[in-house]
Amino acid sequence: MVSGNGIRPFARLLDKSKASVWAISPAGKLIYLSPNCSQWLGFDSGLLLDRSSIAGAPISNEKLDLIAAALAAPAELQRRGTASLRISPPALERHRPEAREVRFIRVGNESPALILAIAGDFDDRLPEPELKDAVAIRQQLDSWRKRHAATTINITAGTSKQAVRLRRRIQVAASTRTDVGLFGPPGSGGESILLRIHELSAPSENLINVDGPLMDSDLLDATLMPARHQLSENKDAHVTALVRGLDEMPFEAQQRLADLLDTFSGRLRLLASCGSELMELNAPTDDVISENLSFEDERARGLCSQMIDVISSLTMVNPPLRLRVEDIPLIATAMLDARYAAGEGPAERISRAALDALVIYPWPHNFKELEDAIGHAARTATGSVIACEHLPLAIRSYQPGSIPNRAKHSKLSLDDAIQRYELRLINETLQAADGNRAEAARRLGISRARLIRRLDDHSSDSPSPKESR
Known part of the structure; x- marks a missing residue:
């Protein structure tokens, strides 16, 4: 990366100093960490070399990758040339690193460029209001990733009571290896939640995907044939069936699936998503009850009685995105982080006006619609900031109250x-x-x-x- 002899005395001075200094290559990799970084972090910082250090986007849930991502420069550095950020790296073992103020400096005018980071006390920074908002969101994301590493998927980001309950349910489902029924509206990311539960509870276990609406009894038997053979021939084998749209599966196929779950009880597990809207939680048991779910009228809900018994072992709520307004900035930023880390556009952050537009939009298609909107904006933006004009037309032109006002004049079903x-x-x-x-x-x-x-x-x-x- 460098040539000549002048760099050697400089490197020796950095090695002897008591400052925590590190360098990030234009490719986003950690290429140098001073010896004091080891003392600060509580382990040999050389283990972080060549790991990705891009803001808020670790390449895996491995602790070293999470720490490397926490050392990344904040958004807008490539444009401004310098920025400051308070960093609190995750702990690798028992040692918990103290939070430190870090000044990041871009070296050269290339984009991307080499970045130097120096930990210290800097009281001269007066960030722009929008950049201050971006830094605050970044710190919240880093805190969420550090505290909830096991359940860190974008849909679980946030501090709302719905997000907290969702994370707790995922932890319970991952620790018990029981049948799970996940209720939520279409587009709410239910499949990603069920896949995360499977990864946490039984990562080496065979997973069979079943598309509920397309099944009849014969097709279900053919789909699960490999699993049935495995379970029949090996009494120690375990298999998970992930069923999308269980409530749309024909009754006879549901009954057949219930029979198989009973035959291989404890070894064949069901992870099922249902697309119904949710009405309430039963306070004494915290069980999920659907708006259309009726134990007196099972046909209205689309679940046979045997399947209702199966999923009653553990039910989960995946609420509509409109009920998690305070979580939308975090979720949207986490989505953008993932796309930026994957090289899908130059945008590093979302402007305040664009975040406001995301917050007031009602999201009829939920998590999937937000994910598509961020993907559209990331592809459209030509700079480091996503503005309102980069959002899809339906979102940037939405005006609160327009739909209810029309409803006053005409009552439609x-x-x-x-x-x-x-x-x-x-x-x-x-x-x-x-x-x-x-x-x-x-x-x-x-x-x-x-x-x-x-x-x-x-x-x-x-x-x-x-x-x-």
Whole structure:
């Protein structure tokens, strides 16, 4: 990286000094740490060499990678040339490093450039208000990653009571290896939560993915055939079935799955997501109850009685994003960190105005919509800051109160409108397919069983379409 003899006396002086100094290469790797860094961190700092040090984005949950990420420069350094940040690195073992003020200096005008970091006392910094906000969010993220390393996925970031409960439930589910039913609206990241539970509780265990809405009994048996053979031939084997859309799985397939779970009790585990909205938590037991979940009317919820018994062992709430307004800046910044670390655009932070737009938007499609919005903004932004104009049009043009005001003048039922549209589409497709249900299902992109179930659901309100075969 350097040539000539002039660097050697300088390096020796750094090695002899009592200052904690480190250098980050243009590629974002730690390439030098002074001996005092070892004393500060409580271990041989040479172990951090060549590890990624990009703001807020460790490449893994390994403690050394988390510490390397904590030593990264804050956002906007490449533009400003210098910045200060209070750093509190995670502990590797029992030694807990003290928090220190660190001054970061960009060397040269290249982008990206070499970065030098010096720990000390700096009282001359007067950060811009927006940069101060970005530093505060970064410190909150670092604190969250340090305190909740086991459950560190973007959707669990935040300090709201919903985020706290979600993290606690993940910890419980990961420690007990029991069947889990996860209730939450579409797009709320349920699959990532279930995968995290599996990684924490049984990382070496075979995982079978099952798409609930597409299953019937025969297809379910074929999908789980490898797991059944493994469990039958090896009495010590354990397998997890991750079922997406359990509430949309046909009843006969649910009953078949319940039978398999009973046959291989304790060895075949179910991790299931359901797409229903949540109504309340039962205070005495803290169990999850869906708005449509009824033990008297199981068909309305789409769960057979056996499956209700299975998932009642541990249920989890994944609330809509609109109920976690205070968490949105942290979640959005964590998403941007991951994209920036992966080289997906130059943006390092989100402007105050853009964060405000994210907070007031109602997020009808939840976590997935926020993730898509940050991805769009990261690709659109040409500088280090995501502004309002980089956000999708629906988000940057949203005005609070506009939808409720229209509702005052016309009372509409969205559910009824969707049902009428669905029935009309099914009837038109059946007519185009000459009444052939299998062909109509293929054209609609759903299973024949799901098509029949939709027709049965509509039969009480609308006449059944005629069939020719």
